[in-house]
Amino acid sequence: MPENHVARLAQRPKGEVKDSDFDIREEAIADPGDGEFRVRSQYVSLDPAMRGWMNEGKSYVPPVGIGEVMRGYAAGTVEASRNPKFSEGDTVTGLFGVQTHALSDGKGVAHADTSLAPLQTWVGGLGMPGLTAYYGLLKVAEAKAGETVVVSAASGAVGQVVGQIARLTGCRAVGIAGGPDKCRALTEDFGFDAAVDYKAGNLFADLRTAAPDGIDVDFENVGGDIFDTVLAQMNPFGRVAVCGLISMYNATELPPGPKNLRNVLVMRLRIQGFIVFDFARHNSETLKTLGGWYKDGKLKFKEDVREGGIAAFPATLRQLYTGGNFGKLILKL
């Protein structure tokens, strides 16, 4: 009889996530109760936000409790159901956690149409990353045709979509990424107008070359020195959508913030943080737009699917914070 492979939070990590922060176990598989269904997960999304979910303290969602299944967004197939809205064989996505089998009452679960896109894409470009890119760029930063958009961690799951939507909106899209391979992919595969390699050591000058008219919109995924450098080149009335601050997530002490804060005043910038969940009421409409672009070949998603099952989860998660992945990081179960 198959068992549920599950990653439970063993302790709160200090700094970088270690294998010992998780308890990887095999457990008995439970049967669905009335109104529930059981899903066999095939893909788990690895998201930068996971690090924050492991910390104690006030945030936009409660932290994962010690001993609880690690929170995670996943896609899979319904294998038993006592819920009339979900039938055996349905492909679905939801917060099923980092485990091979999950029970759900259907709340927050969406059907994934695998005739439109393969299942893994429903935790990728057509999952949270695509929605995050869309809302941050168009609803938070309000990018408009003719403007210059810069996105950091541009080859990541969200960044690659930001650049493509910027282009579809009529903006100049500039991506910041680490290393020549990622930068080449930005311009050649994803159609960015320019790419800047922050590892080359000339970020300020290279960014100026890539965005000669200054920066109108910054889609910020990184924070730290990269954010500070972008801030120094913002145009009057520029907007920053703060989507992530991945450079800070493993910090055990709070690092200093941006030195170029004076530019917020002088240039009348608007810096606004957002969480994809805040816009959930627009999801079905937005997925129609994104799905349409994907179907028409106007939007591509690069996924970085790793093998190894639940046991590989801690090591795979660490890749996110060291730039070890290229594209949306997904663990295949």
Add this chain to the structure above:
Amino acid sequence: MPENHVARLAQRPKGEVKDSDFDIREEAIADPGDGEFRVRSQYVSLDPAMRGWMNEGKSYVPPVGIGEVMRGYAAGTVEASRNPKFSEGDTVTGLFGVQTHALSDGKGVAHADTSLAPLQTWVGGLGMPGLTAYYGLLKVAEAKAGETVVVSAASGAVGQVVGQIARLTGCRAVGIAGGPDKCRALTEDFGFDAAVDYKAGNLFADLRTAAPDGIDVDFENVGGDIFDTVLAQMNPFGRVAVCGLISMYNATELPPGPKNLRNVLVMRLRIQGFIVFDFARHNSETLKTLGGWYKDGKLKFKEDVREGGIAAFPATLRQLYTGGNFGKLILKL
């Protein structure tokens, strides 16, 4: 024959402003040309922004050139006119510079109704500071009834008005100021709900006591550690209007920015810089609102009028950056 006493910029200051950064001179008084008038200035406004105007580099207005009259907002009386809109004896306000006599073509000059308020108030609460407070609180931060508003440098020219408008809007008004005298004035004279003395050394805890439900709006005048502490106590979807960063203005190196930047993301904060000039099209309407409140006794302005004429300008300006003033700092000529 009277002469024009004038402060010209002698050199760009490094760090704190020194007397030798200005050339204080007596010069011949010129007669107005066609379309011009001459004003005898009686009050010059001392504004934190002056320090930025003395620096080289890109900003929202060009820097004052070496050898030029120092830029300044002033109120005075027309003493000779060849401009049909301004007659001898009219009381007016405008960017007449730091000098006793100025020529003007009338651009950006407003009549000051001294039956409504004394002339000095037209460079104070009914001048740039009042307008700045109004726009920052209501148009940038969009404070709404029932919210908690915190303002730093609260006993300053802008801060004292921010707190009073917050109260008139139905908000809880919390002021941060230095020392027990200034704090007492905030609650007793200006009607703030609470005042916090940052010099007492317990800013985090004292602020928590003063704003027990968290902070919805921060009207930021100071920056640095005070801003960082406020940022740590902001509520979800809070707004920060960045009006000034006076703690940074004399810095020769950029100080580190706020460490609590993560809260921008987690709490979905909006931080927005603004300059009073951006809202100039609303000035006459806004001055009617502010003037009405002033006339009805709902709005008070504390002015700190210094003697000593133009020669006292550099020393008086320094007071602004050391907390040596209490209320709107004005130099009487």
